[in-house]
Amino acid sequence: MRLPAPARREQILDVSVQVFARNGFHSTSMNDVADAAGVTKPVLYQHFDSKQDLYLALLEEAGNRLRNAVAKAVSSATSGKQQTEYGFKAYFRWVSDDHDAFLLLFGTRANRDDESVSAIRRITAETAHAIAPLIAVDIDNLHQRTLAHGLVGLAEGVSRHLVERGEVFDPEVLGQQIADLAWAGLRAVHRAD
Amino acid sequence: MRLPAPARREQILDVSVQVFARNGFHSTSMNDVADAAGVTKPVLYQHFDSKQDLYLALLEEAGNRLRNAVAKAVSSATSGKQQTEYGFKAYFRWVSDDHDAFLLLFGTRANRDDESVSAIRRITAETAHAIAPLIAVDIDNLHQRTLAHGLVGLAEGVSRHLVERGEVFDPEVLGQQIADLAWAGLRAVHRAD
DNA sequence: TCATAGGGTTACCAAAGGGTAACCAGTCGC
DNA sequence: GCGACTGGTTACCCTTTGGTAACCCTATGA
Numbered sequence: 001m002r003l004p005a006p007a008r009r010e011q012i013l014d015v016s017v018q019v020f021a022r023n024g025f026h027s028t029s030m031n032d033v034a035d036a037a038g039v040t041k042p043v044l045y046q047h048f049d050s051k052q053d054l055y056l057a058l059l060e061e062a063g064n065r066l067r068n069a070v071a072k073a074v075s076s077a078t079s080g081k082q083q084t085e086y087g088f089k090a091y092f093r094w095v096s097d098d099h100d101a102f103l104l105l106f107g108t109r110a111n112r113d114d115e116s117v118s119a120i121r122r123i124t125a126e127t128a129h130a131i132a133p134l135i136a137v138d139i140d141n142l143h144q145r146t147l148a149h150g151l152v153g154l155a156e157g158v159s160r161h162l163v164e165r166g167e168v169f170d171p172e173v174l175g176q177q178i179a180d181l182a183w184a185g186l187r188a189v190h191r192a193d
Numbered sequence: 194m195r196l197p198a199p200a201r202r203e204q205i206l207d208v209s210v211q212v213f214a215r216n217g218f219h220s221t222s223m224n225d226v227a228d229a230a231g232v233t234k235p236v237l238y239q240h241f242d243s244k245q246d247l248y249l250a251l252l253e254e255a256g257n258r259l260r261n262a263v264a265k266a267v268s269s270a271t272s273g274k275q276q277t278e279y280g281f282k283a284y285f286r287w288v289s290d291d292h293d294a295f296l297l298l299f300g301t302r303a304n305r306d307d308e309s310v311s312a313i314r315r316i317t318a319e320t321a322h323a324i325a326p327l328i329a330v331d332i333d334n335l336h337q338r339t340l341a342h343g344l345v346g347l348a349e350g351v352s353r354h355l356v357e358r359g360e361v362f363d364p365e366v367l368g369q370q371i372a373d374l375a376w377a378g379l380r381a382v383h384r385a386d
Numbered sequence: 387t388c389a390t391a392g393g394g395t396t397a398c399c400a401a402a403g404g405g406t407a408a409c410c411a412g413t414c415g416c
Numbered sequence: 417g418c419g420a421c422t423g424g425t426t427a428c429c430c431t432t433t434g435g436t437a438a439c440c441c442t443a444t445g446a
Binding site for chain 2: 025026052055056059060062063066067070071074080081083084085087088089090091092093095096099102103105106107108109110112113115116119120121122123126127128130131134143145146147149150151152153154155156157158159160161162163164169171172174175176177178179180181182183184185186187188189
């Protein structure tokens with residue numbers, strides 16, 4: 001039960017990712033983290049200055065792993081097409097391996113209480129549901145829904161980038177461009193199937 | 194300063210969207226909301242049972258507006274291509290009009306403190322930065338970065354959908370499919386420019 | 387065997403903030 | 417003018433939880 005300092009620090013980090021990913025920042029108390037680590041609160045403060053500090057350390061580590069994975073994959077490719085391929089594969093490999101880290105960074109639950117989470121999931125799902133039918137009908141339903149969520153994420157990513165930076169944009173022009181991307185992309189997926 | 198009940202309720206909702214969108218749920222106290230509405234705390238509790246209740250009402254309303262906008266646009270189109278176009282345009286129109294609602298639902302700040310927000314933004318931005326160069330070089334930089342954030346969002350949307358439902362997936366296969374979509378899409382945007 | 391250092395615990399403080407009880411005031415109908 | 421209804425306020429409670437001070441215990445090496 002008793003661990004040398006560096007090992008304890010690592011263990012706390014490992015355990016924290018899970019706890020924070022599952023319950024979000026505010027719903028997770030330092031006691032929760034301590035319990036999960038099989039230890040008491042003051043021990044946490046021997047390794048991290050504050051709850052913030054611990055949380056930021058987690059984000060930073062998770063972010064580094066993601067960045068490195070994608071950057072390395074992209075740089076190892078030669079053509080544009082290959083870069084795209086390697087990049088996305090690396091991303092999804094990271095998601096699949098580093099599960100809790102993904103949720104910590106981008107999960108819906110990341111900081112919301114249960115009810116808010118399900119409200120937002122419902123909205124996203126319903127939006128995706130609304131656009132799923134326009135995806136080629138001869139691919140299976142599950143795949144269709146997955147792509148639909150991808151397209152919603154596409155729009156979300158673009159919007160977040162612009163809105164959070166306060167940039168103004170013409171929704172008609174932007175919509176047309178992203179629609180072109182999506183439509184051509186969907187047809188490609190269709191063919192590739 | 195004195196308002197009839199329904200008007201006050203509306204005003205509270207209007208003001209709350211802004212406050213919550215800017216500061217997130219936990220960093221916004223009921224006193225903050227009350228101040229912003231030019232009123233005191235107990236007034237809020239005459240219209241909403243709890244902070245949760247108020248917040249969920251906001252999410253619900255925002256979600257409805259988004260859903261309706263997209264669904265209506267998509268249903269008014271005749272071909273698949275047109276549905277895609279109308280759908281995305283409607284989405285971005287909503288973002289542009291209903292600004293605070295978008296941030297409330299999907300903003301990075303939605304529930305995190307300042308430092309976490311900037312950590313996550315940095316990670317997203319750096320990931321986008323890493324893939325931006327693979328986007329056709331003859332379009333302007335700003336546009337390139339916007340598309341890059343879209344692609345990151347695409348991957349994020351897909352991942353969230355799968356991970357939060359606990360579905361297992363093969364990152365290689367999924368990566369290939371999404372890469373096909375992205376690559377074909379990017380070439381289309383390129384041509385359309 | 388005994389001092390000591392480092393890992394760990396108990397018990398506590400203080401602030402923040404959700405929520406409420408009791409009270410006040412203006413305006414409208416009679 | 418006057419009761420009473422409705423919108424609003426002041427002042428408070430109480431729980432949660434981040435953070436800490438003081439203490440303990442066990443292994444180790446001289």
